[in-house]
Amino acid sequence: MSAAIEILMNGLFLGGLYALFGLGLSLIFGVMRIANIAHGELAIAGALALFTLSSGWPFSPLLLMPLVCAGAFVFGWLLQTQLLNRVLSPDPMPALLVTFGLSVVMQNAMVGLYGANSRSIDLGAVKTANLTIAGQTIGWLPLGIFLLSLSLFGGLHLVLRKTRLGRAVRATSDDAETVALFAIRRRRIFAIAMAVSAACAALAGMLLASRSSITPFSGAERLLIAFEVIVIGGLGSIWASYLGGIALALVHVVGFYFDPASGLLFGHLLLLVFLLIRPQGLAGKVVTR
Amino acid sequence: MIRAILALVLTALAAAPLALNAGGLALLTEMLVLLAIAQSWNLLAGYGGLLSLGHHAFVATGAYLLFAVTRDLPVSPYIMVPLSGAGAALLALALTPVLFRLREVYFAIGMWVAAEIIKIVVSRLDYFGGSSGLPLYAARRIDTSWLPATAHWFALALAAGLCLGLWLLQQSPYGLHVHAMRDDETAARSLGVKTRRIKGTIFVLSAAGCGMAGAISFLGTLYVSPVAAFDINWTVNAIFICVIGGLGTIRGPVLGVLLFVLLREGLAAYPGWSQIALGVIAVALMLIAPRGLSGLLDRLLPRARTAVRDP
Numbered sequence: 001m002s003a004a005i006e007i008l009m010n011g012l013f014l015g016g017l018y019a020l021f022g023l024g025l026s027l028i029f030g031v032m033r034i035a036n037i038a039h040g041e042l043a044i045a046g047a048l049a050l051f052t053l054s055s056g057w058p059f060s061p062l063l064l065m066p067l068v069c070a071g072a073f074v075f076g077w078l079l080q081t082q083l084l085n086r087v088l089s090p091d092p093m094p095a096l097l098v099t100f101g102l103s104v105v106m107q108n109a110m111v112g113l114y115g116a117n118s119r120s121i122d123l124g125a126v127k128t129a130n131l132t133i134a135g136q137t138i139g140w141l142p143l144g145i146f147l148l149s150l151s152l153f154g155g156l157h158l159v160l161r162k163t164r165l166g167r168a169v170r171a172t173s174d175d176a177e178t179v180a181l182f183a184i185r186r187r188r189i190f191a192i193a194m195a196v197s198a199a200c201a202a203l204a205g206m207l208l209a210s211r212s213s214i215t216p217f218s219g220a221e222r223l224l225i226a227f228e229v230i231v232i233g234g235l236g237s238i239w240a241s242y243l244g245g246i247a248l249a250l251v252h253v254v255g256f257y258f259d260p261a262s263g264l265l266f267g268h269l270l271l272l273v274f275l276l277i278r279p280q281g282l283a284g285k286v287v288t289r
Numbered sequence: 290m291i292r293a294i295l296a297l298v299l300t301a302l303a304a305a306p307l308a309l310n311a312g313g314l315a316l317l318t319e320m321l322v323l324l325a326i327a328q329s330w331n332l333l334a335g336y337g338g339l340l341s342l343g344h345h346a347f348v349a350t351g352a353y354l355l356f357a358v359t360r361d362l363p364v365s366p367y368i369m370v371p372l373s374g375a376g377a378a379l380l381a382l383a384l385t386p387v388l389f390r391l392r393e394v395y396f397a398i399g400m401w402v403a404a405e406i407i408k409i410v411v412s413r414l415d416y417f418g419g420s421s422g423l424p425l426y427a428a429r430r431i432d433t434s435w436l437p438a439t440a441h442w443f444a445l446a447l448a449a450g451l452c453l454g455l456w457l458l459q460q461s462p463y464g465l466h467v468h469a470m471r472d473d474e475t476a477a478r479s480l481g482v483k484t485r486r487i488k489g490t491i492f493v494l495s496a497a498g499c500g501m502a503g504a505i506s507f508l509g510t511l512y513v514s515p516v517a518a519f520d521i522n523w524t525v526n527a528i529f530i531c532v533i534g535g536l537g538t539i540r541g542p543v544l545g546v547l548l549f550v551l552l553r554e555g556l557a558a559y560p561g562w563s564q565i566a567l568g569v570i571a572v573a574l575m576l577i578a579p580r581g582l583s584g585l586l587d588r589l590l591p592r593a594r595t596a597v598r599d600p
């Protein structure tokens with residue numbers, strides 16, 4: 001019984017992190033109808049940047065995370081305004097190929113700079129601290145990551161629902177051609193979406209590297225997880241990504257419990273099942289294409 | 290004139306095993322294998338408009354079929370090469386019910402996920418040697434001194450056959466249907482073009498090309514392992530070769546392979562840098578010349594333009 005509760009808890013906490021990976025991808029997919037193949041590499045680059053910045057830094061690396069997110073925000077903005085806005089067309093292939101090229105360049109550059117070793121970010125005492133509730137031991141770090149991701153989703157929800165910018169983003173997502181008639185510069189909305197998406201990716205990468213470990217090759221795996229999160233959750237609202245993240249993480253944790261060598265296999269199979277029997281995802285109103 | 294040059298090049302390539310040393314022949318064979326995979330990917334992406342990030346699954350399927358079937362049955366590995374292509378085509382056919390529900394980005398990454406699943410399953414099955422892979426047991430039955438030359442001829446036949454096939458496609462009425470479908474699927478369908486069937490056919494043919502290329506490539510190395518066969522670089526390199534050379538053209542991937550090998554050999558002392566250079570070139574070309582080197586060539590040689598169709 002206690003093992004079952006532990007698996008559920010692990011799945012829930014890991015799901016918060018998965019959801020954060022999916023959030024960035026679903027944001028740009030929702031707004032622009034293209035995917036960023038370099039999403040995973042952005043996450044890993046964020047983690048490696050924090051790794052470099054925090055060496056020699058006397059305080060907790062946690063304090064540097066906002067700085068790296070700001071850097072990723074600027075990077076995402078430049079990526080959209082300088083590269084992707086120039087290849088936008090009804091045909092998604094050019095934009096897809098540009099992000100694909102970027103992902104290969106980033107991955108090889110990171111291998112060149114940091115080597116292929118796996119590393120993790122050392123948060124000191126936070127990493128091992130835990131609390132006990134009703135006989136269950138819960139680590140502060142997984143719980144903190146879960147709550148942080150939940151509050152980020154809440155914050156983004158408020159921005160999208162209550163602000164003028166959020167309205168513009170939602171309108172662009174519904175019909176990017178028509179919003180232009182209402183004096184909304186859609187390229188600017190795209191740039192904001194990509195910047196927020198990159199910041200989310202970098203944050204997710206840093207949290208992943210604090211929870212477990214990463215290598216410069218981990219990007220591809222993260223992209224697939226982010227993609228599976230948005231397909232399983234469905235598009236249409238950011239909470240769909242949250243649901244998708246938790247569902248995928250539960251499948252991974254349960255699969256790992258019964259078959260430690262399975263890796264991401266059961267998550268991949270879950271994706272196929274969803275594509276076959278429920279292509280709109282758990283909560284989505286829009287049919288995935 | 291062009292036909293005479295092509296015949297000359299083909300003859301020279303066919304005679305290469307007589308003139309080149311082992312290293313040179315291996316490089317030439319590898320280039321032809323890369324060209325075959327790139328043209329197969331080009332058929333799907335450049336002509337069919339479907340971007341796949343999982344074509345390494347078909348390369349690996351072809352290779353594994355060759356190794357597993359020749360181990361269990363007294364079939365010559367040479368006869369198994371085209372059959373491996375047929376096996377990869379069958380796999381593609383089996384995948385269509387799921388993958389063809391997806392479009393654009395979803396198809397691209399869905400194909401990648403399918404490749405991941407097949408990779409994990411193959412590397413866990415003892416029948417395929419698990420994670421350590423299989424040697425070519427059938428090597429005992431053939432004269433291995435002729436193996437490099439035979440693999441080269443197979444690769445040449447496959448690459449040349451694919452180029453010829455694309456040329457015939459461009460000339461045929463069927464090619465017009467394909468072209469119409471890529472440019473505007475809805476409009477093409479409203480004119481009676483059977484887009485689903487065309488996409489399926491192209492997908493299956495493209496898988497067959499990759500499967501044969503995989504079988505030929507690993508025939509030369511006498512050993513297949515999941516890490517080498519399911520290496521995503523098969524797909525990554527094919528994409529770079531097509532994008533840099535010019536998507537949707539026949540000579541594009543030929544130019545792309547030449548630049549690819551030139552960069553890789555030139556930067557051999559700096560590991561990783563050739564991939565970075567290819568990525569930067571591909572992104573830069575997408576921005577300034579989306580039709581690749583082939584398109585740039587058209588601008589420089591306006592006379593040649595009539596021979597090439599708009600990509």
